[in-house]
Amino acid sequence: MRSLFISRQRATIWENFARRWQDTPAQGGEQARTTLGLDKRPVVLLATNVLGDSLTLGRQVFSHSMAEWISRTVQYFAGRPDVQFVVRVHPGEVLTHGQSMVDVVHQVLPKLPEHIRLIGPKDAVNTYDLVDVADLGLVYTTTVGLEMAMNGLPVIVAGQTHYRGRGFTQDPESWVTYFKMLGMILERPSSFRLSRLEIEKAWQYAYRFFFEFPRPFPWHLVRMWEDYKTKPLRSVLSPEGMAQYRSTFCYLIGEPIDWQAIED
Numbered sequence: 661m662r663s664l665f666i667s668r669q670r671a672t673i674w675e676n677f678a679r680r681w682q683d684t685p686a687q688g689g690e691q692a693r694t695t696l697g698l699d700k701r702p703v704v705l706l707a708t709n710v711l712g713d714s715l716t717l718g719r720q721v722f723s724h725s726m727a728e729w730i731s732r733t734v735q736y737f738a739g740r741p742d743v744q745f746v747v748r749v750h751p752g753e754v755l756t757h758g759q760s761m762v763d764v765v766h767q768v769l770p771k772l773p774e775h776i777r778l779i780g781p782k783d784a785v786n787t788y789d790l791v792d793v794a795d796l797g798l799v800y801t802t803t804v805g806l807e808m809a810m811n812g813l814p815v816i817v818a819g820q821t822h823y824r825g826r827g828f829t830q831d832p833e834s835w836v837t838y839f840k841m842l843g844m845i846l847e848r849p850s851s852f853r854l855s856r857l858e859i860e861k862a863w864q865y866a867y868r869f870f871f872e873f874p875r876p877f878p879w880h881l882v883r884m885w886e887d888y889k890t891k892p893l894r895s896v897l898s899p900e901g902m903a904q905y906r907s908t909f910c911y912l913i914g915e916p917i918d919w920q921a922i923e924d
Contacts, residue, residue: 689792705794707804708761719819726800734768746777753781795849809862814852828858875908
């Protein structure tokens with residue numbers, strides 16, 4: 661798990677994973693602080709998802725959408741010059757053609773005040789360097805929220821993501837509790853740093869998410885056309901193929917997974 665985490669920080673491909681999560685290798689938190697001109701005021705990092713990604717669809721808790729959550733959060737921090745607010749737009753937006761969260765921010769603040777930074781999807785800033793200097797993380801459903809918790813950072817989760825409610829995040833159920841939680845944590849951010857037990861929970865959950873939860877599947881999104889040639893449907897549905905993939909296909913049609921059998 662630590663090896664995978666380091667590769668995500670360094671913007672490298674790890675083992676049989678087929679995608680990089682950053683284009684810019686980590687330079688260190690202090691370098692990011694210098695590059696962005698951040699001072700000693702508390703730093704709040706909001707990390708976005710890609711709009712329309714399946715991770716955001718139907719995941720509302722108290723906002724109508726991720727865009728509304730971002731918009732209202734930007735409005736809140738516009739009136740908090742005692743805090744430095746950094747919005748990190750997901751680098752994956754460069755692969756899409758929909759609305760950018762950059763536009764959502766600019767609709768609220770056409771001109772950014774001095775205490776707000778907007779990091780676009782193409783900007784050469786490593787997200788994990790921002791995590792290093794942040795005092796509080798804000799996420800909708802992005803996996804970065806889990807990684808923030810692995811670093812001991814207090815994280816407020818606004819969407820119904822898989823790691824919400826696992827014992828290492830702050831999980832408001834309404835706008836009232838969300839803004840109340842923001843104000844309370846910003847009064848003394850250091851007192852909300854995660855305990856050793858909470859950090860261990862985050863690491864244990866990450867291990868299960870990355871290494872136990874993924875089930876075998878014959879075709880990979882990134883190399884799908886090549887996989888179709890090497891693993892045609894006839895091969896996948898053969899007795900040998902079904903011995904490998906049957907439990908996955910059964911899960912996809914609604915049958916529960918017997919995790920005990922998998923762990924054994």
